[in-house]
Amino acid sequence: MQDKLFSQPVITQITPYLSQRQTGELPMIVVNHPKVRAAITLQGAHLVAWQPSGEKPVIWLSDKTPFSTGKAIRGGVPICWPWFGPAGEPAHGFARNQAWVLSAHDENEDGVILTFVLESNAQTKKLWPHDFTLFARFRLGQHCEIELEAHGEFEATAALHSYFAVADIADVEVSGLGKAYIDKVNNNAQGISDGKQRYPGRIDRIFTQAEDCAVIHDKAGQRQIEVYHHHQSDVVTWNPGVELSCSMADMANEGYKTMVCVETARINKPMRSAGENPARLGTTFRLRRKA
Secondary structure (H helix, E strand, O other): OHHHHHOOOOOEEOOOOEEEEEEOOEEEEEEEEOOEEEEEEOEOOEEEEEEEOOOOOOEOEOOOOOOOOOOOOOEOEOEEOOOOHHHOOOOOOOHHHOEOEEEEEEEEOOEEEEEEEEEOOHHHHHHOOOOEEEEEEEEEOOOEEEEEEEEEOEEEEEEEOOEEEOOOHHHEEEEOOOOEEEEHHHOOEEEEOOOOEOOOOOEEEEEOOOOOEEEEEEOOOOEEEEEEEEOOOEEEEEEOHHHHHHHOOOOOOOHHHHEEEEEEEEEEEEEEEEOOEOEEEEEEEEEEEOO
């Protein structure tokens, strides 16, 4: 799927390393740099590909996601804001379905930096009665850094809902999650773990005391993905399992086998933005190849 993104015709060549292209109904910014290739759709400021040079794709993207205006993309890194989950309509907030603007870009020998902006408008005011300015910054190279910065007067819950590509979910373990969690599959029951998560079936858990770095041990893929969390209160991990995967129109029946979500989040302690003090949430991805 991701190869298809990079083969789309160039609409505008912005710089030697940046171009605007189109996939389905959605315009996107494509990065082709000696150190990295990546793609971000303007809808949602949604990272749909990140692949350091010489590596396999790190970000998982569904082969069946429609890339339609107003429809959420299945995979990548959706920006869930200003609420997480079913706290309002649409689920996971409206930021991932809105059209953002590329407001700044820079590049050097190590990679590129992109800034996207979303401002409150008539449509968002119908869904959430607040004025806001939201920035999403991406530093893309051998590492991937994402920062969300929210300006205004409000509280909001949020998550960087990161989907990662793995070789086989049956051979994946995520460490660094802490002990306490809320089990969303089991009626939000409180649970205690050893800080590690495996995926024998459907898993949807909010870890409330996670460490600042979670590690995805992709044993079959012979690599580790380090997921660093910045300004977080929670870390969510999710895999739909076979039954839910089969019921989802935008995921192949066996799509669950090659993905795992590890999400940097502010759920139990909302982001608070006031005056000259914006709220922030961020994450960094680093790839480690196993010897």
